[in-house]
Every structure is written in C-alpha cells, then in structure tokens.
Amino acid sequence: MVSISDVARHAGVSPTTVSHTLSGKRKVSETVREKVRRAMAELDYVPTRAAQSLALGKTSxxxxxxxxxxxxxxxxxxxxxxxxxxxxxxxxxxxxxxxxxxxxxxxxxxxxxxxxxxxxxxxxxxxxxxxxxxxxxxxxxxxxxxxxxxxxxxxxxxxDNEAGGRIVAEHLLSLGHRSVLEIQGAPVHAPVTSVLRSTGFASAWEPAGGRVFTTSGDYSVESGPPAVDGFADAFAAGEITAVFAHNDLMALGAIEGLRAQGFGVPRDVSVVGFDDVSISRHSSPPLTTVRQDxxxxxxxxxxxxxxxxxxxxxxxxxxxxxxxxxxxxxxxxxxxx
Known part of the structure; x- marks a missing residue:
C-alpha cells in the first residue's frame, strides 16, 4: 500500500509537505503542489481516512x-x-x-x-x-x-425536566389527588435529572397541600414492583391515590406491582410516567406520561x-x-x- 512517505520520496518533498498539500491548511507553492499531485497520480495513491485525518488534524x-x-x-x-x-x-x-x-x-x-x-x-x-x-x-x-x-x-x-414534573402535579391535582408516591431515580442514575423532576412536581404540589411519599428505582421495569410493594397498606387505606414514576419503565413496573396487590389502575390508583417510550401507548392501560423529544x-x-x-x-x-x-x-x- 502506498503511503504519504512514499509520495513524499517520489515527489522529492517532506511527508509534512504532502500533508499540507492534502489538507489545504498551509500555503504550498503551485510548483510543489503539482509535484505532489504528479507523484500521487504516478503511484496511484488514494488517501486513506487515517491519512486524511492526519493531514486535516481531525478524525471525523x-x-x-x-x-x-x-x-x-x-x-x-x-x-x-x-x-x-x-x-x-x-x-x-x-x-x-x-x-x-x-x-x-x-x-x-x-x-x-x-x-x-x-x-x-x-x-x-x-x-x-x-x-x-x-x-x-x-x-x-x-x-x-x-x-x-x-x-x-x-x-x-x-x-425541561422541571416543567415536566410540574405538569404531572397539575394533572393529578386536577383529578382530585392530594397524596402521591413518587418513584425517583436512584442517586447513582442521572441524579440531577431526577432532582429537577421532583423540584418541578413539588412547585405545584406543595402549594396545594399535597402529601408526597418517596422511594427510588433504577429506571428499569423490574424496579417498579418493589417500589410499590412497601406501600400496600397506604394504597388500601386510600392514603396514596397516585404514583408518579420518573420514567415510563418504572411506571409500567409499578402498574404490574399494583395489580399483583389487587389494585386497579386507574380505578384505585392513578399512575404517571415520564419519557413516552413506544410501549407506553400500547400498555394496559395506556400510560399517561410526559413526552420528551x-x-x-x-x-x-x-x-x-x-x-x-x-x-x-x-x-x-x-x-x-x-x-x-x-x-x-x-x-x-x-x-x-
């Protein structure tokens, strides 16, 4: 395979000059440029991506x-x-x-x-x-x-994660909910994003006098059932009437967990997610959520x-x-x- 060094030797110039000729970044005289072009043609040299990257100082x-x-x-x-x-x-x-x-x-x-x-x-x-x-x-x-x-x-x-949390709170408040279980992201998973969703939710929920119970998950479907398991008595007593999960997968897992405890969604507990992944519109029931583009x-x-x-x-x-x-x-x- 013909290299830049081969072209340089054939043209009687340095490899750096060949690179400058290829990149166009440095001024090269027309005489030298023509020598390099002729050497490339005679050697049938086609610059590889690596050679182009070297010449241009970028990798693409x-x-x-x-x-x-x-x-x-x-x-x-x-x-x-x-x-x-x-x-x-x-x-x-x-x-x-x-x-x-x-x-x-x-x-x-x-x-x-x-x-x-x-x-x-x-x-x-x-x-x-x-x-x-x-x-x-x-x-x-x-x-x-x-x-x-x-x-x-x-x-x-x-x-806009804060706005997303806020519109979830406003939606639940409009339906008469005043007590919610919020399934946040665990601190090791996107911590700031989860905090902003909680902050936005609280900005509308707290002035209305709403109560919030919190737990966390790892954004997987599998983390949804355990997140609701510890609150069965509160759901049964009507102390918690809604769940806000910080992504759709945890929300779908929460629905699974609620059903396993005998609760209907939304008959007994309303559930909201965040993301609007494709499965959320085909779940049973279809999931209320916040759509991100x-x-x-x-x-x-x-x-x-x-x-x-x-x-x-x-x-x-x-x-x-x-x-x-x-x-x-x-x-x-x-x-x-």
Missing part, C-alpha cells in the same frame, strides 16, 4: 457515551446524533457504560486519549475524578439531558458540536431546555370518593 469521529442502548430513550437519542453525523460526513463511536462509574471512567479516559473530535455525553452515572478530568480535557464536550454537579462550563442540552435532543446536540468543530468557534457554556408535553391516556383518573 464523534464519541457518544450512553448507559444502555437497549433502553429506547438512549437508542432514539443515538439515532438522532447519528442522523446528523452521517449527513455531515462524520462517524459515531458508541460507548455504553451500564450505569457503572468504573466502566464509564475507563471509556472516557480511552476516548479522551484516542482519535475522536468531540464527545456527546448522556450516561448519567456518578462521575469519578478521572471521568471528570476526561470531560474537562482538550476535547469539546456536549452534555445531553444530564447536568453534572461540579462541571458548570459545558453546554448542556436537556428536556429524544430524537431532537440528539440532533440538536450533534448540530451544536459539529458547528463548533467546523467553524472553530468555542462551545458556549449554558443550558438549552427543550419543551416537554403531557400525554394523557387511560392510566390516570379522578380520585374515587
């Missing part, structure tokens, strides 16, 4: 860090990023962390030291010191739907990062919040009198 690769691509939310996010990246001639390197901070740190260290142009981070694990250092390193980084404590100088693209989160993150890479402009720290929408289905109803 974006690293995307998510916890689990099997979760629909993150799959849609990755699709949104990929659609823009491919359209603009970039490839996507996908790293899945499994919500494991150690695994995430290893991935981020590797990515920061390898040939990628930028990072889109949407993992949600609690970051260790090494992972924080990688995100605060030389590469441009966009955070997606996750605000990280202690890292304030990175641009963040989020769903996950694909748009991905496309906006990719466009923002690529604009900075292609123009040389610095990324501007700050928070862009994408609106959310309450989708009312059959899992919520008026309180039984």
């Amino acid at each position: 690769v974006l690293a995307v860090v998510v916890p689990d691509i099997a979760i629909e939310y993150f799959a849609e996010l990755a699709k949104g990023i990929e659609s823009v990246a491919m359209e603009r001639g970039y490839n996507m390197l996908l790293a899945t962390t499994g919500f494991d901070s150690g695994r995430e740190s290893r991935y981020l260290e590797m990515i920061a030291s390898r040939a990628v142009d930028g990072i889109i981070y949407a993992s949600g694990a609690v970051l260790g010191a090494k992972a924080r250092a990688a995100l605060n390193g030389r590469l441009p980084v966009i955070l997606v739907d996750e605000e990280i404590e202690g890292i304030v100088d990175l641009p963040t693209i989020v769903s 996950t694909h748009e989160l991905g496309t906006l993150a990719a466009r923002t990062l690529l604009h900075a890479l292609e123009t040389g402009e610095q990324l501007v720290p700050g928070r862009i919040a994408i609106p959310v929408e309450l989708i009312v289905r059959a899992s919520t109803g008026e309180v039984r009198r």
Whole structure:
C-alpha cells in the first residue's frame, strides 16, 4: 500500500509537505503542489481516512457515551446524533457504560486519549475524578439531558425536566389527588435529572397541600414492583391515590406491582410516567406520561458540536431546555370518593 512517505520520496518533498498539500491548511507553492499531485497520480495513491485525518488534524469521529442502548430513550437519542453525523460526513463511536462509574471512567479516559473530535455525553452515572478530568480535557464536550454537579462550563442540552414534573402535579391535582408516591431515580442514575423532576412536581404540589411519599428505582421495569410493594397498606387505606414514576419503565413496573396487590389502575390508583417510550401507548392501560423529544435532543446536540468543530468557534457554556408535553391516556383518573 502506498503511503504519504512514499509520495513524499517520489515527489522529492517532506511527508509534512504532502500533508499540507492534502489538507489545504498551509500555503504550498503551485510548483510543489503539482509535484505532489504528479507523484500521487504516478503511484496511484488514494488517501486513506487515517491519512486524511492526519493531514486535516481531525478524525471525523464523534464519541457518544450512553448507559444502555437497549433502553429506547438512549437508542432514539443515538439515532438522532447519528442522523446528523452521517449527513455531515462524520462517524459515531458508541460507548455504553451500564450505569457503572468504573466502566464509564475507563471509556472516557480511552476516548479522551484516542482519535475522536468531540464527545456527546448522556450516561448519567456518578462521575469519578478521572471521568471528570476526561470531560474537562482538550476535547469539546456536549452534555445531553444530564447536568453534572461540579462541571458548570459545558453546554448542556436537556428536556425541561422541571416543567415536566410540574405538569404531572397539575394533572393529578386536577383529578382530585392530594397524596402521591413518587418513584425517583436512584442517586447513582442521572441524579440531577431526577432532582429537577421532583423540584418541578413539588412547585405545584406543595402549594396545594399535597402529601408526597418517596422511594427510588433504577429506571428499569423490574424496579417498579418493589417500589410499590412497601406501600400496600397506604394504597388500601386510600392514603396514596397516585404514583408518579420518573420514567415510563418504572411506571409500567409499578402498574404490574399494583395489580399483583389487587389494585386497579386507574380505578384505585392513578399512575404517571415520564419519557413516552413506544410501549407506553400500547400498555394496559395506556400510560399517561410526559413526552420528551429524544430524537431532537440528539440532533440538536450533534448540530451544536459539529458547528463548533467546523467553524472553530468555542462551545458556549449554558443550558438549552427543550419543551416537554403531557400525554394523557387511560392510566390516570379522578380520585374515587
């Protein structure tokens, strides 16, 4: 295989000059440029992606860090990023962390030291010191739907989680509910996102005198039944009439757990989720939830990062919040009198 060094020897110039000729970034005389072109033609040299990356000082690769691509939310996010990246001639390197901070740190260290142009981070694990250092390193980084404590100088693209929590509270209040079980995300999983949803919920719920019981899950369906198991007596006594789960999967698990205890949804207990994943509209009953435009989160993150890479402009720290929408289905109803 013909290399840049071969072309340089054939043209009687240095490999650096060949790279400058390929990239167009440095001024090269027309005489030298013609020597390089003739050598490339005579040797039948076609620049590889690696050679082009070396010449241009870029790799055309974006690293995307998510916890689990099997979760629909993150799959849609990755699709949104990929659609823009491919359209603009970039490839996507996908790293899945499994919500494991150690695994995430290893991935981020590797990515920061390898040939990628930028990072889109949407993992949600609690970051260790090494992972924080990688995100605060030389590469441009966009955070997606996750605000990280202690890292304030990175641009963040989020769903409006506070507004989402607030509209859930307003919906339940309008149906006569005044006591709710809130299934939050466990602290090791997207902690700031869950806090914002709770804050938004409380902003409407507390002024109305509502009571809140809290528990947590890991955003999986399997964590839903255990979350409601300890509150069977409160459901039976009518002390809790609604459940607000911080994602749809935990909400669907909560419905399963409530049914196992003999409670009807929404006859005895109303249930609300967050995300609007596809299964939520086909569940029994169809789930009332907050819709996030996950694909748009991905496309906006990719466009923002690529604009900075292609123009040389610095990324501007700050928070862009994408609106959310309450989708009312059959899992919520008026309180039984």
